[in-house]
Amino acid sequence: MRMMRMLGAIAALFVAAGAPARAAELDAGVIDAAKKEGKLSLYTSFIGNPLHPAIVKTFERKYGIAVEVYDARATEINERVRTEQTTGRFIADVFQNGQATLERLEKEQGILQPHGGLPNSANLLAAHPATATRVPSYILGYGILANTNLVKPADEPKSWTDLADVKWKGKLMSDDLRAPGGGAILFAAIQDTLGADFHRALALNNIVFSRDVGVDEKRVAAGEFPLRMPQLVSNMAQLKGLPVKFIMALEGAPYVRFDLAVLKNAPHPNAARLFINHYIGEEAQLMYANGALIPVIEGAAAKAGEAMRGIAGMKLMGTTRPETQEAYYALAKEIYK
């Protein structure tokens, strides 16, 4: 009998590891208080996130709490939050931003307040734990975009180091490596993994920088450039039907994790907690996994649709860190003049 119980426990552990963890609810008191607050305001730097409306709807349907989403580019939204916090105009409840940026803003401006514990945070991946203030919400992974008419399979770069090959001189288009966004993430990941010497070798290939991601992807598809980096894997669905291919580099994917946090003096703190807990619940995370983003809770990747499973579980290479952000911008400007 004892043996049976032990086998049962082991089996349960395996099941738990392979399937998404069950959603856990906050106390009824918090939920009631959140419902009384009636609404919340989400500020996000992921501008026009196509999954936000759907995820917000699931929350509104479940709890009857309205969510107002204000999205703007990172610089603008950061300054707006800073201004509102310093002038006492507390409008926003939940702030979503890149992990490094949010961590830095918390340290420099003290704009976050503790979320007070969220049941669903127990399901977060071990590599992406929550802190007392910040909670991971999803991850965006990057690779290389290749024009399939111009790049034969045999010539495709397999690794980030292949891009330094002289055959790509003048043929590489890139998000600006000296600026926040995909470019800075790629710079940091390469710098931490391959070092500055590789950057110097890469710079010799006269990379053309451009920051209009949506247009740039189509410029590659049209044949203006054979390769573009870094390419968001989640954008590939929009390029379906074009002669382009996503290449996952051997070293892994540079990535950016978006975190959620409750802002100080949030006017709807209970609704904010409830929203974040919902965001890292199974329903929302599966929606991200099926939208070619990387979920942050256990088992969600395995439960994603077959086509998305590989993306949801992709190998991650590196990302920006608050302690090196400014130094890396300066280094990038020095190398890629």
Add this chain to the structure above:
Amino acid sequence: MSGQTAGTISQAPGGVINRGGFARRYLQGRAAGVAALALILGFLTLYPFGMLLYGSLHSTPPGMAGEFNLNGYAEVFSGPAVIILLNTIGISLAKTIPALAMAVFLAWIIARTDTPWAGKLEVLITLPFFIPPILTAMAWAMLGNPQVGLLNTLWKWMTGSTVSPINVYSWGGVVWHMIQYSTPFLFLFIVDIFRAMDPSLEESSRMCGASRWRTFRGITLVLMMPALTNSFILSFIRGIESFESPLFFGTPAKITVITTEIYNSINHHATPDYQYATAISFSVMAMMFLLVFAQWRILRGRSFTTVTGKGYQPSVMKLGRWRWATFAFCILFFFVTVVLPVSQLFIGSFFRFFGFYQWDMLTLEHYRNVFASSEIWRAFGNTMLLGLIGASLTMALGAVVAYISIRTKWRGRRLIEALAWLPWMMPGMVLGIGFLWAFAMLPGPIPIYGTIWALLLAYVTLGTPVSVRVMSGAYAQLSFDLEECSRVHGATFFQTLWRILVALAWPSFAVGWVLTFFMIMRELSASILLYSVGSEVLSVTLMKLWANGLAEQVSVIGLMMMMLVIVFRWVQLRFLKSRISTL
């Protein structure tokens, strides 16, 4: 003409004759009016500028601990920034001079020659100004990229050459893209000045034996000096502040101008360098102020009156066979600046992807998505509301400021004019930050921040320089004797204002209104910082679509905006025509 001595007979500008106590009350009321106007303009301009000045002198933005220093300005006057400034001036001159020459030529063709279908051509010539720059940038990138650009491919196919003659990612590309916007902008300013000009002086010149060219150079152009210098300065300053063209075509070619430098200082750091961004903006502003001051000095004390009390018919030059050449020139301009890029957008909007014109990619999906989007319709509704109210308020404010500045000698008029000018001299992305700081710092009970009022106030501020310039040019051409005649015949001040000044200057008012309306429609820098949930505007929605790679949907909206322009301009010109015939 203004008399300020109380107790004696005095005559105010516009011919108001007053006596004794009435004159005192009039003067007090006038002073209060000027003070109120200065206060309004001060709130709209000096207040956000004050916040920005603080930002340029303080190591951190308002509300954060830091120290006062001049580090931002020290950085501005270091080597690289000065070179960037010189580059920017060079680019702005390179686009303003040909754009002005072309605008004058086009305006002359439309207003003063018998070129066929001039009315329709006038609408077509102005169209490029109203197309969102980012859309034409994308279209020109498809047409003129050196690798697979349509024009280069065509050239290679025709000549067998392997060399691409056009590269839009270059200095030339930046200047060319800017010219496309400057020319119709300047044309809009100039065409009505040509149209409203009494030809008697030109006729006298011709009767005295001067050639047409000499008459044009010695009379027409000289009489248009205020309008031309105003237009030149407006366009030159706008060139310094141009952002989309250098960002899109200059960045890949490693061309940096002031605006991209400001953009980089805000966006290319972990913590935005607002001190440098605002310091460089104020330094450029000081330089531009010198330019405006020089214009004031040049034009001071000279008369440019061309609209007098005498009846006249705007003279139309008979060009004979040459009218087809001028017609062809207008059509060529329209073809190159509108047909070429817009055809890319139009055709592209019916395919799944721009530039991939295959049968299996034909779709109406982008139109369906745009028409079915409640977010787009809400933004459209908000924008129309803000555009209608904002443009009307802006033009009313501009008309009053211009009147005081041009038609009176009132004390404080220069201050008012300078205040109205300020927003034009500050790059939009920096001024947007100024509005954010200013409105957020207002005392709690003043409910502007986070409401649609914040957007409206920002739009009125941003539009006032154009409205003042448009109305100043119009007022400068009106003879004072028109007002005096009206007053002598018993009309009140307001009757005179309405029946003479408004009636004669209203074509310019209408042009200014359209300009302001579409400026509001396109404005992004302040909108993105000031909008709130529920008060989204079209420019913000377009930017979100663009950021998500939905350029095809952006094009659909851009094409709709163009249709709106055509309707507006058609209505305006029909109305204009009927008004002119009754003058």
